[in-house]
Amino acid sequence: MRDYRKYVNLFLFIILVAAAFRTEYNPFESNVATLGTGLSIQSDALYKEIEERSNTLSEKPQDAYIDDVWKKTAGRNGLKVNVEKSYEQMKKKSVYDESLIVYEQISPNISLDDLPASPIYRGHPEKDMVALLVNVSWGESYIPEMLSILKENKVKATFFIEGKWAKENSDLVKMIDEEGHVIGNHAYNHPDMARLSSGDSVEQINQTNQILKAITGEKPKWFAPPSGSFNDQVVQSAHSMDMETILWTVDTIDWKNPSVSVMINRVTEKIHPGATVLMHPTSSTANGLDQLIKLIKERGYKLGTIETLLSEDR
Known part of the structure; x- marks a missing residue:
C-alpha cells in the first residue's frame, strides 16, 4: 500500500513539473495584457478613447448590385x-491621433461573381480610382x-485586343503583357455583336480567347464588344465563358483625331469616381496621354486596371 502511494505521488509530481514548463500555458500567468504599471491595457484612457471612437470610424461593407442605369x-x-494595433501606434505619444488608426477591411456578402449576367460600365461610385481602357x-x-x-x-491600363489583330501583331501583344497591363478580348474581327447569332457571338469571343492565350498563356476574363454594340445575348455568351462584358463611362472619341486639348x-469634364x-x-x-494621366492624378484619382477598379478593396 505504501509503495502504491509512493508511485501515485511521484506520478502527480511529474505532471505538475511538466505543466510548469509548458510555454503555451502557465496557471500563474494572467491572460490580460498589461502596461508597465501593472494596469491592464483595457483600463488605459487612450485605449478606451480609441475603442469609443472606433464605432464612428467603422464603415459597413457594401454588396455588389445591379443598378437600373449602370x-x-x-x-x-x-x-x-x-x-489593439491602433493603440500600439499611439501609445508612444500617449495622445489620440486619428491619422495613426489601423483599419481592417471587411468583405461584403455579395460580390460581382455572385450576380447574374449584366454589363459593367464603371467601378464603385465612391472609389477614387479611374481605369484607362484601350x-x-x-x-x-x-x-x-x-x-x-x-x-x-x-500606370497600368487594360488593353482589349481584337483576335485577328493579335495574330498579326503578336510581338506587340507580348510587349503589352510583359509591361504588366491587363489584356482583354475585343472579338475576332470587329463585328457588330448585337447582330450576331448566339453561336457566332460565342465563336467571336472563343476564337480570340484561344489566340490571346496562345500568346500570353492566359485566357482573358474581360470582354469589350466592338463599338459598344451588344445585347443580352452577347452578355450571356461572355458570361457562359466566365467573362464580364465591359463598357465605359467617359469617351475620348480619339478615333476622330481631335486636338489634344479637345x-x-x-475627359476631365466628365471624370468621376469609378470612371472607365x-x-x-x-x-x-x-x-496627350502623359498630360491626361497627370491631370487625372491631380484630381485626386488613382489609375488602375479594370481588375483593380472592380475589386472590393478600398
Missing part, C-alpha cells in the same frame, strides 16, 4: 478599427509610345 456595380469593403484593332504604330508613357507614369477637356475612360491607339491619345 448595371452590374462592384461592392466595396467595409472598415473596422483594429483597436480598344485595339488598329493603330499599332502608336502602341510602343503609349506603353512608354504608361511606364514612366507607373480630347483632354472631354475609353481610348484607342491614335496620335491624339499618344500625344
Whole structure:
C-alpha cells in the first residue's frame, strides 16, 4: 500500500513539473495584457478613447448590385478599427491621433461573381480610382509610345485586343503583357455583336480567347464588344465563358483625331469616381496621354486596371 502511494505521488509530481514548463500555458500567468504599471491595457484612457471612437470610424461593407442605369456595380469593403494595433501606434505619444488608426477591411456578402449576367460600365461610385481602357484593332504604330508613357507614369491600363489583330501583331501583344497591363478580348474581327447569332457571338469571343492565350498563356476574363454594340445575348455568351462584358463611362472619341486639348477637356469634364475612360491607339491619345494621366492624378484619382477598379478593396 505504501509503495502504491509512493508511485501515485511521484506520478502527480511529474505532471505538475511538466505543466510548469509548458510555454503555451502557465496557471500563474494572467491572460490580460498589461502596461508597465501593472494596469491592464483595457483600463488605459487612450485605449478606451480609441475603442469609443472606433464605432464612428467603422464603415459597413457594401454588396455588389445591379443598378437600373449602370448595371452590374462592384461592392466595396467595409472598415473596422483594429483597436489593439491602433493603440500600439499611439501609445508612444500617449495622445489620440486619428491619422495613426489601423483599419481592417471587411468583405461584403455579395460580390460581382455572385450576380447574374449584366454589363459593367464603371467601378464603385465612391472609389477614387479611374481605369484607362484601350480598344485595339488598329493603330499599332502608336502602341510602343503609349506603353512608354504608361511606364514612366507607373500606370497600368487594360488593353482589349481584337483576335485577328493579335495574330498579326503578336510581338506587340507580348510587349503589352510583359509591361504588366491587363489584356482583354475585343472579338475576332470587329463585328457588330448585337447582330450576331448566339453561336457566332460565342465563336467571336472563343476564337480570340484561344489566340490571346496562345500568346500570353492566359485566357482573358474581360470582354469589350466592338463599338459598344451588344445585347443580352452577347452578355450571356461572355458570361457562359466566365467573362464580364465591359463598357465605359467617359469617351475620348480619339478615333476622330481631335486636338489634344479637345480630347483632354472631354475627359476631365466628365471624370468621376469609378470612371472607365475609353481610348484607342491614335496620335491624339499618344500625344496627350502623359498630360491626361497627370491631370487625372491631380484630381485626386488613382489609375488602375479594370481588375483593380472592380475589386472590393478600398
